[in-house]
Amino acid sequence: MRKLTLMVGLVASLVLSASPASAQSSGNQRFTVIISGRGEGTTDTARVVAAGPIRGLGTFEETENPDVVRFVFPDGSITLDAPEDEGTGSEEFNERTCSGSFTFSGPFEIIEGTGAYHGATGSGTFEGRGRFIGRPTAEGCSEDGFFFLVVRVKGTVDLHGQAAA
Numbered sequence: 001m002r003k004l005t006l007m008v009g010l011v012a013s014l015v016l017s018a019s020p021a022s023a024q025s026s027g028n029q030r031f032t033v034i035i036s037g038r039g040e041g042t043t044d045t046a047r048v049v050a051a052g053p054i055r056g057l058g059t060f061e062e063t064e065n066p067d068v069v070r071f072v073f074p075d076g077s078i079t080l081d082a083p084e085d086e087g088t089g090s091e092e093f094n095e096r097t098c099s100g101s102f103t104f105s106g107p108f109e110i111i112e113g114t115g116a117y118h119g120a121t122g123s124g125t126f127e128g129r130g131r132f133i134g135r136p137t138a139e140g141c142s143e144d145g146f147f148f149l150v151v152r153v154k155g156t157v158d159l160h161g162q163a164a165a
Contacts (some may be wrong), residue, residue, distance in 0.1 A: 023135070024053050026158040029122060031071060033060050036148040040082075052158050054078065076115020077124060080153075082108040082126060098134035100106035103127070110157060116160060124155015 029052035037044045046060035048071045058073035070079045087106020094100065105127035113120030130149030135142040 022059055025160065026053055027156065027157055029054060029124070029153075029157040030054055031121065031152040031153040033071075033128075033153065035060060035151075036146070038144065038146050048073075049054075053159050054120075073117075076113060076117040078110050078114075078117050078120055078157075079112035080108045081111045082106055092133075093139060098115070098136050100132045102130050104131075108153065108155065113159075119160045121160070122155055122157035124153065126151055127151040128152070 010058035014129065020070035022049050030050070031047045033047070033055075034049075035046045048060050050056055050071070050073065054073065056073050058077075060071060062071040063070060063079070068079060068081050070077050083106070083133075084125040085103055086139045088101065092100055104126065108124060108126055110120050110122040128149055128151035130147060132145060132147045134145035
């Protein structure tokens with residue numbers, strides 16, 4: 001967990017130090033989402049690093065709709081629709097070691113913005129990779145292991161003249 005926290009801090013400092021002096025209101029946008037947790041249904045860390053018109057360090061939130069997620073930053077948030085049925089994915093699981101990996105990818109569209117990102121629009125693609133490490137038990141594998149995933153989101157965003165702070 002300490003390594004993951006240090007990695008997020010390093011990536012954030014690189015992104016923030018590389019930001020231009022004057023903010024842009026539209027252009028290429030990248031988000032890196034890092035999520036980790038222990039056990040099914042828990043999330044211990046969910047961070048987003050943004051580079052582009054939206055930049056900085058934020059958090060990742062799930063919504064009631066499994067296709068919709070929210071990235072929350074100090075100056076506002078954006079909501080993305082990433083329809084599961086339009087994406088692809090694969091997974092592998094080794095029952096002997098109780099470990100597995102998965103990949104997924106697909107399109108996204110920005111459907112809402114708040115605060116400094118009110119009225120934001122944009123779209124692009126995402127691709128993610130993850131790993132689950134469970135604990136062997138007498139009955140097979142426990143679901144209370146550790147998981148992590150990294151999602152790279154890239155596309156364009158238009159803040160409609162509202163330069164991000």
